[in-house]
Amino acid sequence: MSHTDATELLAAVQGFLRQSVLPQLEGFDAYTTRVAANSLAIVSREITARGEILELDREAQSRWLAPAAAGSSQAGGDHSAARALSLALRDGRLQASDEFIDYLRQRTLRQMAIDNPRYSGFKQARQRWPELAAAAGVAEPGAVG
């Protein structure tokens, strides 16, 4: 038996907040406790899925930006590929093709699955773009991908 996984610890704290703490609270404190438990759920989902979004961004950067532009992204860090693409759009160096829009849709589907899979727009998007949802690994149960 190994030690407790990070996601297991997060699940345990969520359970504690929802089952032990929340019933004792009301009003603003109850609301904030729900926000706290939801935030831990986001972290759990992100631990498993984050790398895929960054990989998607890096692929997009090398596909749509010239090497010089790709190399010139400032600051570095996790968001550097998304930032380079945003700046290229802002400065008119990148025109949004259908394929580029599909990348944005797939990226956002993945991010939404981490941040709030219950959001109404997430459901609509999965219904409207089932192939992209399947490619992003977030297809609706029973959807043809």
Add this chain to the structure above:
Amino acid sequence: MVTPLALADVLASHGADGENSIQGLRRLSGGANMETWAFDLVQESVARPLILRRSPLRPGESAAAVSELPLSAEAALLPLVAEQGVPVPTVLCALSESDILGPGYIMSRERGEALPGRILADDRYAAARRHLAWQCGETLARLHRVNPEQLPREVPNQTLSERLDGHQGLLDRFGNASPVHQLALNWLRQHAPPQRRHCLLHGDFRNGNLLVDEQGLVAVLDWELAHCGDPAEDLGYLCGNVWRFGYSDKPVGGFGDYDELLAGYREVAGWAPDMDTIHYWEVFCALGWGLVCLTMVDLYRSGADPTLERAAVGRRVSESEMDLLLLLEDRL
């Protein structure tokens, strides 16, 4: 600290005569930008239900990314819109920065429900839901009639082009991390509707800021984002998907249809915006929501407001991105 004693002191200094006590003080949930407290002022065994609205930030600490009205200007605005027949709480006293709990103001606490989840789902509001979109249209047309020359000078008054420049400034300031936001801003620049009218807008007229009872709209709350602009903005904003609270098939706030909103507006104003213009402002609303979320992250990171609420709202950026991609399908 908001305590019964501090409130009693403030009210006494603003002319609440004689013995008074503060009862039932509690902070209400639901406002991320502002503290809202409910309490009763009891004088000679008569309880008066009141609300205190105050800023949790010290002056000068606001990120100013979303231009919020000073609370003094908000307090001055309410009587102006009330004159036009817009239902709003009655302001009892304005608290300046030198007051103990200031800046802020105290107003009447109207009866009703403001929680979108209850307004949209409870059977007791079923009849209200049928009228609400029409009432919102009619109410917006009334508030758009306020004479701009009477407005407090702090009410922002920018052209659309200036506001889009401001949005670009925010995207740059927050690190340009979203290609979807940039794509949407480019689209908003290229598709700006002709500006025929310019008037006072509520700026945050949506489910959540509307107090509702079994008959329908009771009061319009939360005026801190009031500004001047195209009247269609207030209508499109009310239809933003983020403010439908899961009921996406009811475009007006999750409770009504476009036709009802526009008919209510037309009844009072004599005209109503077309659907392309409403769509434009829905896009504007979705981008605006993303910028609000990013502003919350900024407030959290800067240490100006290190609360969980701010940090958590920062994870709702992707909702705005999803909505923008849905809205812009086949329009790019």
